[in-house]
Amino acid sequence: MATQYFIGVDVGTASVRAALVDITGKVLTTATKEIKIWNPQPNFYQQSSTNIWEAVVYTVKMVCGTQKVDAGSVKGIGFDATCSLVVADQDGRPLSVCPKGEQECDIIMWMDHRAGEEADFINATKHDILKYYGGGISLEMEPPKLLWLKKHLRSQCWEKLGHAFDLCDFVTWRATGSLTRSVCSTVAKWTYTKDTGFDTDFFKMIGLGELSENKFCKIGENVKPQGRPCLDGLCGQAARELGLKPGTVVSVGILDAHSATIGCLGCKPKGKDVPQLTHRLAMISGTSTCHMLLSEEAIFVPGVWGPNWSTIIPGMWSAEGGQSAAGKLIDYVIETHAAYQEALAEAEKKNMHISDYLYEVLKAEAGRLSQSKVSTLTEHLHVWPDFHGNRSPLADHTLTGMLCGLTLQSDVVSLALLYLATVQSLACGTRHILSEMQASGHTPDIIYVCGGLRKNMLYIQTHADVTGLPVVVPDEKESVLLGSAILAASAAGLHSSIQECMEHMSGPAEITQPDLTVKEFYDRKFTVFLQMYQDQRKYKSIMAGGKVQ
Numbered sequence: 001m002a003t004q005y006f007i008g009v010d011v012g013t014a015s016v017r018a019a020l021v022d023i024t025g026k027v028l029t030t031a032t033k034e035i036k037i038w039n040p041q042p043n044f045y046q047q048s049s050t051n052i053w054e055a056v057v058y059t060v061k062m063v064c065g066t067q068k069v070d071a072g073s074v075k076g077i078g079f080d081a082t083c084s085l086v087v088a089d090q091d092g093r094p095l096s097v098c099p100k101g102e103q104e105c106d107i108i109m110w111m112d113h114r115a116g117e118e119a120d121f122i123n124a125t126k127h128d129i130l131k132y133y134g135g136g137i138s139l140e141m142e143p144p145k146l147l148w149l150k151k152h153l154r155s156q157c158w159e160k161l162g163h164a165f166d167l168c169d170f171v172t173w174r175a176t177g178s179l180t181r182s183v184c185s186t187v188a189k190w191t192y193t194k195d196t197g198f199d200t201d202f203f204k205m206i207g208l209g210e211l212s213e214n215k216f217c218k219i220g221e222n223v224k225p226q227g228r229p230c231l232d233g234l235c236g237q238a239a240r241e242l243g244l245k246p247g248t249v250v251s252v253g254i255l256d257a258h259s260a261t262i263g264c265l266g267c268k269p270k271g272k273d274v275p276q277l278t279h280r281l282a283m284i285s286g287t288s289t290c291h292m293l294l295s296e297e298a299i300f301v302p303g304v305w306g307p308n309w310s311t312i313i314p315g316m317w318s319a320e321g322g323q324s325a326a327g328k329l330i331d332y333v334i335e336t337h338a339a340y341q342e343a344l345a346e347a348e349k350k351n352m353h354i355s356d357y358l359y360e361v362l363k364a365e366a367g368r369l370s371q372s373k374v375s376t377l378t379e380h381l382h383v384w385p386d387f388h389g390n391r392s393p394l395a396d397h398t399l400t401g402m403l404c405g406l407t408l409q410s411d412v413v414s415l416a417l418l419y420l421a422t423v424q425s426l427a428c429g430t431r432h433i434l435s436e437m438q439a440s441g442h443t444p445d446i447i448y449v450c451g452g453l454r455k456n457m458l459y460i461q462t463h464a465d466v467t468g469l470p471v472v473v474p475d476e477k478e479s480v481l482l483g484s485a486i487l488a489a490s491a492a493g494l495h496s497s498i499q500e501c502m503e504h505m506s507g508p509a510e511i512t513q514p515d516l517t518v519k520e521f522y523d524r525k526f527t528v529f530l531q532m533y534q535d536q537r538k539y540k541s542i543m544a545g546g547k548v549q
Helices: 049-066 116-124 128-132 142-152 167-176 183-189 200-205 209-216 236-242 256-265 327-335 340-349 354-368 412-440 457-467 479-491 498-505 516-543
Strands: 005-011 015-022 027-034 074-081 085-088 163-166 280-285 289-295 305-309 317-323 382-384 402-404 446-450 471-474 508-512
Touching: 005 049, 005 167, 005 256, 005 479, 015 049, 015 479, 027 049, 027 479, 049 074, 049 167, 049 236, 074 167, 074 256, 074 479, 085 142, 085 167, 116 142, 128 305, 142 163, 163 167, 163 183, 167 183, 167 236, 183 305, 200 209, 256 280, 256 289, 256 317, 256 446, 256 471, 256 479, 256 498, 289 412, 317 412, 327 340, 327 354, 327 412, 340 354, 340 412, 354 412, 354 457, 382 412, 382 516, 402 516, 412 457, 412 516, 446 457, 457 471, 457 508, 457 516, 479 498
Parallel strands: 005 074, 280 446, 446 471
Antiparallel strands: 005 015, 015 027, 085 163, 280 289, 289 317, 305 317, 382 402, 471 508
16 A cells, blocks of 8 residues: 555644654654744734745645655645634735734734733623633633724724634635634634534623624634544645645644644553543643643533533543743743853753753752752742743733742852742642642543653653652654644544544653652642742732732
8 A cells, every 4th residue: 555644734833833744653754934923012922824824835845845755645634723813804815913003913822911801801791601611711712802803903803804713723724715613723712612502692792792693604603523624625726835636635623732632642651551541631831831631521620721522532521721831931030040141051062951951950959968859959949930820720810920039149050940940830830730620520640741841851850749640751752743643644534533543643652750759848839839829919919908818
């Protein structure tokens, strides 16, 4: 039988990446193309769909060209993307989302926080549908952003609106001409539900009632599960641009974190039996972090998005916790420290990533102080990590970062200690999310980590130690791309289901066990972590003229 390939395309925050994958799940080659981000004012983050599609074309052609793959041997292509909002007129032409009217910017990015007031207004309605979003919708989701456009860009954008897409659905539309929306995107980010679809009463209540006209055609009257074929495959124009055959199967799209979950949860740790799928937590750790957990039944967790029906595996429910800043926070803490340039120069001399170098500094400092564990170096240094608000389980976008235990020390050692405390705070945030999930009935027994932070051994070991759970890291570093390729294979009929494709196409993994000797230390650290939140609330109350609780 002739060789068959599948292509996975990931439209990320700062780049588009593509991978060519064979039927065993082996990633043969990848290509990356940076995409533009406009940040015209604080909390505004925008992109261009034209710029993104050009990057899609570039990366797909690169992976096929590098391997000299015949177009006919590519049997399917799958797309995932960040949960960003794309707006276009009735003819599919881009509409500007920028107050200054830059036509090129037709995307409000996931991390754009302009719609805080709109999110608060929507949540104040206490509509029953909000129970599927931890009790309150996030300003990172699409209804608040649409309401912002109606309030602030009525004539420029809202009155011309013909189509509003989640980014993954925009890309499949651009590839196939189909207006099909994904169950994943609409359920997770648009308030589509298993029982009612889009709820007309909800959209009327929040001031977006006109979207219900003509069966919600502007936001998606045709919703299908990810991993199913999208229309008749690649349209002629897209096929010519991508260098593939017209009719090549295109999977209905998926959100990036959900794709990564598919790409990593099927991996098998070497020499270790793993629990069933519903006991495996996937952590997609990059710029931000998503905590994904499956269940057979709907489980409601306050402050955690979901339960979402069929957003990952059709027929199963999912819960999504998250941190709005993870890798971005680590980078910020390191790069704004007075000793950053000195540490970077030393890391480059040693041909090391700066995080690996700082880990070596921490080990040396522990040795100098005759401490057996690096972890305990931060006994009196604590960080609250929500520099960009809390996504879950507190679901409070107004929260800010906190530091406790600073001194006048500004050398590389102080940078390393602050780095360690930041990583520990992110792990405590994960423990906080896990504790709320467990209290509501979820039973996570093992953590799978993928994304950029999978390479950070301090991050991996600290998460194992703080949560008390083993942490699995897939050998295949491109979990999100593999996930999209698995969906392409499923849509093309390689195997009978997404789960079966996962079983056949996911590879081996390494496992890190928790160090139980630091459990008591991290129990105390977690107590401090929770107290810091209470302290921040007190400070806000005092400054607002309220009584101290």
